[in-house]
Amino acid sequence: MNRQRLRLGERAIESAIFAGGVAAIVIVGLIMFFLFREGLPLFGNTSAAGFFFGKKWQPSSEPPQFGLLPNLWGSFLVTLGAAVIAVPLGVGTAVYIRYIAPRRLAGFLKGFVELMGAVPSVAVGFVGAVALSPLIKDFLHLDTGKSAIVGSVLLAFLAIPTITTIAEDAMSMVPKEYFQGSVALGATYWQTIYRVLIPAARPGIVAAIMLGLGRAIGETMVVIMVTGNAGLLPDHGVWHAFTHSVRTITGTIGAEALEVAQGEPHYQALFMLGVVLLLITVAFNSLAVTALGRTRRTART
Amino acid sequence: MKKIWILGLAASLLTSMVACTGSSEAPSGSDKPSGGTSGAAEKSSLTVKGSDTMVQLAQVWAEEFKKVHPEIDVQVTGGGSTTGIAALLNKSTDIASASRALKAEEANKAKEAGIEPKEHTVAQDALSIVVNPTNPIKELTLAQLKDIYTGKVKNWKDLGGADMAIVANGRESSSGTYGFFLEHVLNKEPFATEVLTSPATNQIVENVAQDKGGVGYVGLGYVNDKVRAVPIKKDAASPAVHGDAKTVLDGSYSLARPLFVYTAGEATGAAKTFIDWILGADGQAVVEKLGFVPVKK
Amino acid sequence: MSLVLAHNKRDSRILAQKLAFAAVALIAAAVVIPILGLFGFIAFQGASKVNWDFLTKNPSALDASGGIFPAIIGTAWLIVFTILLAMPLGVIGAVYLTEYGGRSKLVTLVRAAIVNLAGVPSIVHGLFGLGCFVFFVGGSIDRIILRTSKPVWGQPCLLWGACTLAVVILPIVIKSTEEALAAVPKSFREGSQALGATKWETIRRIILPAALPEILTGAVLGIGRATGETAPVMLTCAASFKPTLPQGLGDQAMLLPYHLYFVVTQVPNAKMDTKSAIALVLISFVAASSIVVILLRSKFKKARKW
Numbered sequence: 001m002n003r004q005r006l007r008l009g010e011r012a013i014e015s016a017i018f019a020g021g022v023a024a025i026v027i028v029g030l031i032m033f034f035l036f037r038e039g040l041p042l043f044g045n046t047s048a049a050g051f052f053f054g055k056k057w058q059p060s061s062e063p064p065q066f067g068l069l070p071n072l073w074g075s076f077l078v079t080l081g082a083a084v085i086a087v088p089l090g091v092g093t094a095v096y097i098r099y100i101a102p103r104r105l106a107g108f109l110k111g112f113v114e115l116m117g118a119v120p121s122v123a124v125g126f127v128g129a130v131a132l133s134p135l136i137k138d139f140l141h142l143d144t145g146k147s148a149i150v151g152s153v154l155l156a157f158l159a160i161p162t163i164t165t166i167a168e169d170a171m172s173m174v175p176k177e178y179f180q181g182s183v184a185l186g187a188t189y190w191q192t193i194y195r196v197l198i199p200a201a202r203p204g205i206v207a208a209i210m211l212g213l214g215r216a217i218g219e220t221m222v223v224i225m226v227t228g229n230a231g232l233l234p235d236h237g238v239w240h241a242f243t244h245s246v247r248t249i250t251g252t253i254g255a256e257a258l259e260v261a262q263g264e265p266h267y268q269a270l271f272m273l274g275v276v277l278l279l280i281t282v283a284f285n286s287l288a289v290t291a292l293g294r295t296r297r298t299a300r301t
Numbered sequence: 302m303k304k305i306w307i308l309g310l311a312a313s314l315l316t317s318m319v320a321c322t323g324s325s326e327a328p329s330g331s332d333k334p335s336g337g338t339s340g341a342a343e344k345s346s347l348t349v350k351g352s353d354t355m356v357q358l359a360q361v362w363a364e365e366f367k368k369v370h371p372e373i374d375v376q377v378t379g380g381g382s383t384t385g386i387a388a389l390l391n392k393s394t395d396i397a398s399a400s401r402a403l404k405a406e407e408a409n410k411a412k413e414a415g416i417e418p419k420e421h422t423v424a425q426d427a428l429s430i431v432v433n434p435t436n437p438i439k440e441l442t443l444a445q446l447k448d449i450y451t452g453k454v455k456n457w458k459d460l461g462g463a464d465m466a467i468v469a470n471g472r473e474s475s476s477g478t479y480g481f482f483l484e485h486v487l488n489k490e491p492f493a494t495e496v497l498t499s500p501a502t503n504q505i506v507e508n509v510a511q512d513k514g515g516v517g518y519v520g521l522g523y524v525n526d527k528v529r530a531v532p533i534k535k536d537a538a539s540p541a542v543h544g545d546a547k548t549v550l551d552g553s554y555s556l557a558r559p560l561f562v563y564t565a566g567e568a569t570g571a572a573k574t575f576i577d578w579i580l581g582a583d584g585q586a587v588v589e590k591l592g593f594v595p596v597k598k
Numbered sequence: 599m600s601l602v603l604a605h606n607k608r609d610s611r612i613l614a615q616k617l618a619f620a621a622v623a624l625i626a627a628a629v630v631i632p633i634l635g636l637f638g639f640i641a642f643q644g645a646s647k648v649n650w651d652f653l654t655k656n657p658s659a660l661d662a663s664g665g666i667f668p669a670i671i672g673t674a675w676l677i678v679f680t681i682l683l684a685m686p687l688g689v690i691g692a693v694y695l696t697e698y699g700g701r702s703k704l705v706t707l708v709r710a711a712i713v714n715l716a717g718v719p720s721i722v723h724g725l726f727g728l729g730c731f732v733f734f735v736g737g738s739i740d741r742i743i744l745r746t747s748k749p750v751w752g753q754p755c756l757l758w759g760a761c762t763l764a765v766v767i768l769p770i771v772i773k774s775t776e777e778a779l780a781a782v783p784k785s786f787r788e789g790s791q792a793l794g795a796t797k798w799e800t801i802r803r804i805i806l807p808a809a810l811p812e813i814l815t816g817a818v819l820g821i822g823r824a825t826g827e828t829a830p831v832m833l834t835c836a837a838s839f840k841p842t843l844p845q846g847l848g849d850q851a852m853l854l855p856y857h858l859y860f861v862v863t864q865v866p867n868a869k870m871d872t873k874s875a876i877a878l879v880l881i882s883f884v885a886a887s888s889i890v891v892i893l894l895r896s897k898f899k900k901a902r903k904w
Binding site: 009010013014016017018019020021022023024025027028030031034035037038088089090092093095096097100101109111112113114115116118119120121122123124125126127129130131157160164188189190191194211214215217218219220221224225250253254257258262270271274277278281282284285286288289 | 625699728873888
């Protein structure tokens with residue numbers, strides 16, 4: 001009797017734990033569900049082509065225009081710029097911490113990078129808007145400091161902690177024998193690092209970059225505060241675009257979501273932007289997960 | 302296996318819902334004495350939502366008002382005039398502030414919802430065109446302003462100014478100021494895509510203060526010494542008028558506009574107390590202190 | 599001759615290594631120095647303003663000078679409820695993964711979901727919180743239970759902010775708890791079960807207590823993250839100006855990160871020292887929690903007796 005009750009209790013607890021275990025899946029499902037639920041009705045109000053191929057984001061023109069393209073382009077551009085800066089800096093810092101820095105300095109740097117990753121983006125955006133933006137404007141003689149390039153620089157520094165931490169992890173998983181073998185064959189330490197160890201950790205480094213850029217493309221507060229939010233398309237080349245204002249997916253949602261009433265087309269359009277953004281980040285993450293899986297396998301062999 | 306899987310999904314969904322609603326019901330009874338039905342309670346709360354131009358004004362009103370009426374809590378949120386009016390119509394705010402009048406479609410929506418919005422003019426404003434203090438431009442006509450914001454003119458030299466690119470700053474589309482500008486300056490022609498859109502008015506001022514070629518439109522209360530307000534000419538033949546209390550009241554400034562608050566039906570209870578106070582000497586003193594123009598008595 | 603050549607080649611290789619190391623060190627410096635610059639800027643501009651008054655007074659409506667007391671209290675409320683929601687769910691999730699899941703397909707799926715959840719942009723969390731918690735759950739409560747047309751729960755408030763943030767930090771909590779549980783040696787489990795304890799008894803009495811300190815480390819990590827998040831709470835909870843303290847979970851509240859955003863973008867004539875001081879308080883808190891995590895982690899690593 002007692003025993004049976006015990007077993008029953010155990011069963012109940014197990015199902016509760018199971019429920020908690022799959023909660024992550026449920027939540028991801030709910031996020032998808034609610035974004036679509038609030039966003040999809042847009043296509044009852046305007047055409048899907050008008051959204052996906054629309055070149056203008058002008059919610060209060062008549063008729064309103066909810067074009068994805070300027071938003072998508074802006075997000076792509078600032079993330080591209082962030083990648084150009086963050087990949088070498090982030091991976092380089094990981095190399096420095098893992099292989100070159102004296103032990104204590106390496107420990108300090110790891111802590112520092114972690115701390116850096118915890119800095120709230122709104123604080124970064126604040127400093128970017130009041131200090132970095134005028135600085136870059138004067139340096140490059142721009143018309144306005146509220147430009148894609150400032151956004152890129154700041155996003156890079158938000159992506160670096162992710163890139164460095166995960167890349168460093170991946171490097172630490174490379175078996176010691178690789179190092180010993182290479183040095184025994186007469187390679188210098190540096191040759192070993194960049195010909196043997198970094199290539200061995202490459203899938204993990206790729207994953208790190210993907211996750212870092214995923215963070216950059218999803219960042220909101222920084223881009224609202226420094227990119228100017230003008231929905232331009234690249235009509236005058238990439239450098240022109242970099243040195244002028246852009247409107248990003250996150251910036252548009254962040255600046256406008258508070259100001260729309262539930263159920264109106266503008267509200268639905270913002271949720272569709274959310275859907276697009278989510279799909280992009282899921283793609284980045286899936287690439288990262290695949291790459292990470294490959295590192296584990298290499299590390300095991 | 303499949304069954305368990307679905308069961309698990311359902312179970313966790315349910316538990317999370319129950320957890321949420323369960324914990325939410327408790328405080329709705331005990332911790333929210335002022336929520337919902339404020340009726341006979343002595344302490345009451347008011348929410349003011351809407352115009353970004355007026356958000357600071359409303360905040361200072363709230364702060365000063367509390368000194369005389371400590372029993373009434375006034376909470377202020379921005380978001381834009383459109384948002385405020387929408388919130389008034391779905392009853393999520395007691396008072397909506399707006400820097401433009403109710404649109405026809407909003408009036409229709411109100412009728413559908415069975416609400417008769419009551420308009421109260423609480424201040425006057427001169428929509429000011431601000432430029433960087435180093436910009437030598439002396440005056441702008443409304444037509445030139447339109448050319449700037451529709452993207453026809455891209456350099457100050459084409460307007461008789463220095464040779465530098467124009468960086469036009471505007472507001473998000475839910476802003477009443479945006480709506481006013483669209484109607485009275487652009488005649489409903491769309492803004493150029495090059496126009497920088499700021500989520501809040503003060504950011505326009507900051508941008509114009511930073512950029513030599515910057516220009517922006519802001520309420521009179523936002524004009525400070527970091528930027529310069531440009532005199533406006535109605536057309537090429539008319540005199541250039543500087544937006545201030547005098548020119549707003551005598552009607553000579555082209556971009557003068559009233560600032561409103563709306564209530565759902567006649568203001569009653571705490572809302573009436575608050576609006577009466579705003580229209581009184583103390584409330585209008587705040588209007589003046591923040592750089593806006595008090596309403597005529 | 600060939601010896602000399604070999605020697606030269608070796609020299610050039612050493613030189614190349616020296617150059618490469620210097621370049622990599624420069625890269626690391628290029629990461630560290632701007633961040634120090636950022637800290638320095640905020641500290642330099644804001645430190646003089648951060649004092650007892652600033653932490654315990656209300657902001658002035660005029661230019662946000664004065665203090666940030668309501669924002670601190672609002673953030674404290676929000677964090678407490680976020681943790682109360684996220685910790686149980688996160689710990690259960692981790693227990694499932696380490697103790698019950700085994701190597702099933704479902705576990706792979708759960709892990710993929712966690713990685714993706716961790717990668718969901720914070721603004722999307724905000725939209726989700728707005729659509730799901732505020733409008734759907736809150737709106738349903740108003741409509742079905744309270745039968746009111748005036749939104750009571752169907753509008754942003756602390757509860758929905760906490761629910762949203764709990765989703766944001768859930769992956770962090772699960773991951774750190776999982777690591778903590780995995781660090782408990784197998785022999786603990788075997789010993790306990792050999793003595794007749796059931797699996798759950800083993801988990802509750804042996805494994806969770808052994809892993810507790812490190813689970814708490816995860817909680818601190820979550821607190822740090824939740825404190826600094828702006829985008830999710832901006833749509834689900836934050837009030838821009840509300841000097842009265844929250845009375846319950848149904849109230850909107852001022853929050854530190856949103857207050858910073860609001861003051862920077864919206865308040866005319868806000869002084870630089872006010873803005874920087876808000877940023878300084880925010881960063882100090884987040885940095886403190888982050889340092890606590892680092893210290894705790896190294897302490898537990900050393901103190902672990904097994």
